Amino acid sequence: MSKKVRQTNTGSSPIPSELHSNLRGFVDRVGGLMHALNWLKGEYGYIDSSWIPTIAETFNISQAEVRGVISFYHDFKLEPPATHTIKICQAEACQSLGARKLTKDIEAKFGTNLGSRTSNNQVELEAIYCLGLCAVGPSVQVDDRLIARATPDSISLSTE
Amino acid sequence: MKLQISDDSFARAMGSESVEFAIKTHGVDLTRNGSLGLAWLEPIVQLLNGDQEIVSEFTNVEVKDVPKIVNVFNGDPASRQIHASVTTTHPFLTQQHRLVFDRAGVQPPLKLPSFKLLEDLLSQDPNQIIAGMETSGLRGRGGAGFPAFIKWRTVADTPADQKYVVCNADEGDSGTFSDRMLMEGDPFKLIEGMIIAGYATGATQGFIYLRSEYPVAKEYLDHALEIAYSANLLGQNVLNSDFSFDIDMLIGAGAYICGEETSLLESLEGKRGQIKVKPPVPAIAGLFEKPTLVHNVISLASVPGIFEIGPEAYAQLGVGRSTGTMPFQISGNVKHGGLIELPFGPTVNELIYNYGNGTLSGRPIRTVQIGGPLGAYLSEAEFDTPLTYEAMAEIGAGIGHGGLVVFDDTVDLKAQAEYAFEFCEIESCGKCTPCRIGSVRGKEALRQFSSNNVDARTLVVVEDLCEVMEKASLCQMGGMTPIPVRSAIQKFPEDFISEQTT
Numbered sequence: 152m153s154k155k156v157r158q159t160n161t162g163s164s165p166i167p168s169e170l171h172s173n174l175r176g177f178v179d180r181v182g183g184l185m186h187a188l189n190w191l192k193g194e195y196g197y198i199d200s201s202w203i204p205t206i207a208e209t210f211n212i213s214q215a216e217v218r219g220v221i222s223f224y225h226d227f228k229l230e231p232p233a234t235h236t237i238k239i240c241q242a243e244a245c246q247s248l249g250a251r252k253l254t255k256d257i258e259a260k261f262g263t264n265l266g267s268r269t270s271n272n273q274v275e276l277e278a279i280y281c282l283g284l285c286a287v288g289p290s291v292q293v294d295d296r297l298i299a300r301a302t303p304d305s306i307s308l309s310t311e
Numbered sequence: 312m313k314l315q316i317s318d319d320s321f322a323r324a325m326g327s328e329s330v331e332f333a334i335k336t337h338g339v340d341l342t343r344n345g346s347l348g349l350a351w352l353e354p355i356v357q358l359l360n361g362d363q364e365i366v367s368e369f370t371n372v373e374v375k376d377v378p379k380i381v382n383v384f385n386g387d388p389a390s391r392q393i394h395a396s397v398t399t400t401h402p403f404l405t406q407q408h409r410l411v412f413d414r415a416g417v418q419p420p421l422k423l424p425s426f427k428l429l430e431d432l433l434s435q436d437p438n439q440i441i442a443g444m445e446t447s448g449l450r451g452r453g454g455a456g457f458p459a460f461i462k463w464r465t466v467a468d469t470p471a472d473q474k475y476v477v478c479n480a481d482e483g484d485s486g487t488f489s490d491r492m493l494m495e496g497d498p499f500k501l502i503e504g505m506i507i508a509g510y511a512t513g514a515t516q517g518f519i520y521l522r523s524e525y526p527v528a529k530e531y532l533d534h535a536l537e538i539a540y541s542a543n544l545l546g547q548n549v550l551n552s553d554f555s556f557d558i559d560m561l562i563g564a565g566a567y568i569c570g571e572e573t574s575l576l577e578s579l580e581g582k583r584g585q586i587k588v589k590p591p592v593p594a595i596a597g598l599f600e601k602p603t604l605v606h607n608v609i610s611l612a613s614v615p616g617i618f619e620i621g622p623e624a625y626a627q628l629g630v631g632r633s634t635g636t637m638p639f640q641i642s643g644n645v646k647h648g649g650l651i652e653l654p655f656g657p658t659v660n661e662l663i664y665n666y667g668n669g670t671l672s673g674r675p676i677r678t679v680q681i682g683g684p685l686g687a688y689l690s691e692a693e694f695d696t697p698l699t700y701e702a703m704a705e706i707g708a709g710i711g712h713g714g715l716v717v718f719d720d721t722v723d724l725k726a727q728a729e730y731a732f733e734f735c736e737i738e739s740c741g742k743c744t745p746c747r748i749g750s751v752r753g754k755e756a757l758r759q760f761s762s763n764n765v766d767a768r769t770l771v772v773v774e775d776l777c778e779v780m781e782k783a784s785l786c787q788m789g790g791m792t793p794i795p796v797r798s799a800i801q802k803f804p805e806d807f808i809s810e811q812t813t
């Protein structure tokens with residue numbers, strides 16, 4: 152049960168034949184396209200537009216269908232993520248513990264707004280709606296790390 | 312003697328991983344256990360004797376406490392008594408009635424429990440099991456509270472070459488975490504429930520649709536499924552019976568609407584999670600148009616307990632047609648937040664004061680939102696309402712998935728109403744106009760006024776929007792967004808129109 156390291160492959164975009172052989176295994180599985188897109192997200196952190204023709208071909212559906220699925224889900228992004236992603240819970244239980252103010256403080260600390268990233272591409276702030284930590288909010292997730300009772304001071308980019 | 316540390320999302324978010332690491336650097340090994348749901352005490356480290364009894368216990372452990380813990384572990388018995396167990400004697404836990412969560416946090420999550428009950432059920436007539444479900448009175452815990460046995464019988468009675476059991480683990484409601492805790496703390500309970508449901512309805516394939524925001528639950532389920540296959544709990548001839556059953560898991564991709572069952576099934580087919588018009592209901596034509604039993608995690612995990620104590624005994628728990636136990640979840644601005652499994656019937660007051668112990672901020676409680684983002688904000692006068700499906704319906708509220716979110720007197724209900732519209736805007740699947748457009752218009756209407764100063768005419772517009780959304784939306788996303796909005800306006804008018812402007 153080790154922590155997953157993110158974006159192991161960013162920078163090295165797969166060539167179509169590689170992509171095809173990686174995704175082929177998902178075709179016959181129920182929900183195959185969702186499995187495939189989740190796999191790409193895990194592997195590269197995003198789904199590059201240039202991969203869409205190969206994805207469509209592999210699943211034998213139209214490119215429009217692939218785009219339609221990608222655009223429906225908040226998790227599937229067509230842009231590579233910043234080096235670090237800070238997800239701040241915006242939902243009610245966290246609101247009751249000051250999530251609105253915490254969001255402003257984190258925005259000030261990192262110099263960017265929710266839904267945006269810093270110009271050096273180091274930090275991206277994202278809204279998330281409930282991490283299931285509502286009893287010990289406000290909740291924040293920094294990359295793969297969950298943080299309860301979050302304060303501006305407890306949000307740092309180092310892991311330990 | 313051995314040390315064990317709680318491990319679930321609560322514990323990790325409260326720092327259990329650094330504590331575990333620090334203890335190991337002292338050369339002391341420790342095992343991981345699930346969480347008991349006393350979230351405010353996490354992370355918890357326990358010292359167990361050879362009989363698995365808790366000898367000492369440390370709560371809210373930080374890395375700086377580790378030398379002390381290691382000393383107690385290595386040291387003389389006297390030091391152990393100083394740190395007696397808090398959790399086992401805490402009224403928050405001792406007053407509960409745990410049937411779904413009986414093993415969670417007590418037994419290690421990945422330890423295979425006894426499957427005597429399952430073996431026994433797999434030799435019974437499936438119809439008898441469905442009759443047991445009817446007797447139990449179990450109603451769906453995902454939100455709608457629909458009687459479970461009707462769906463079981465429909466799936467069983469609809470002829471088809473393939474039937475499915477789908478576990479809805481999309482738990483998107485703010486203030487809810489019981490599904491997550493069950494999957495992380497006792498995944499075999501869910502697996503067992505799914506197998507029983509499959510056997511009774513004639514389904515041979517199960518799916519768990521898990522939200523992507525729950526990576527720890529995924530970790531535990533992945534392991535549990537693997538163990539279940541190697542123990543012949545899943546696959547061909549389950550426990551050497553004539554019944555075969557498989558479970559696959561799909562991770563969602565951050566769409567709240569995929570918790571709605573028709574949307575979920577579309578997503579499970581690898582498509583956009585767009586809502587489908589009902590009828591046909593999934594029990595007749597669900598996944599790939601085949602009969603599909605869709606149930607929430609807690610509904611399925613309630614099944615073993617029902618047959619453990621007997622359907623009649625289960626039906627005796629609770630009040631009237633709200634039978635059995637419900638894992639309530641108390642969260643937000645509350646001192647003691649966590650999971651409270653009780654038979655239906657405690658009042659809101661009991662949960663927020665007796666269990667929750669008031670607000671974390673120390674200020675008075677002003678409102679409680681019950682049943683997630685589509686649930687009502689309650690006024691103080693309503694806090695003495697018992698938590699049953701019927702009593703909640705009488706005050707225009709619903710239990711939903713059992714989450715109670717506590718707010719102190721600094722809450723601005725206008726901001727909450729605005730947020731209800733905003734959430735609907737963000738999560739709308741976009742299929743119908745009342746929801747897609749109404750949510751945006753509602754948010755804008757409230758947003759143009761600064762706090763406490765809404766034009767009376769605006770409230771008329773908002774009420775019109777609510778009426779259209781309620782009556783003309785295709786699903787409950789748009790249809791129930793008016794509930795938090797209207798409850799906020801009706802019960803807390805002072806947050807919308809100040810005295811000077813009225």
Ligand SMILES: Cc1cc2nc3c(=O)[nH]c(=O)nc-3n(C[C@H](O)[C@H](O)[C@H](O)COP(=O)(O)O)c2cc1C
Nearest residue numbers: 451452453479481482483570571572606607610787
């Ligand atoms: C917008 C919306 C979101 C929902 N989200 C969930 C959810 O996250 N989990 C869940 O179990 N049910 C959810 N439901 C209810 C499901 O549609 C369905 O009623 C439920 O899965 C049936 O299972 P049950 O009978 O065990 O409750 C949602 C419904 C709506 C309208």
Ligand code: SF4
Nearest residue numbers: 740742743746786789
């Ligand atoms: S009410 Fe909203 S979520 Fe439901 S079908 Fe209509 S647009 Fe989609």
Ligand code: FES
Nearest residue numbers: 240245282284285
């Ligand atoms: S509402 Fe923020 S973690 Fe659930």
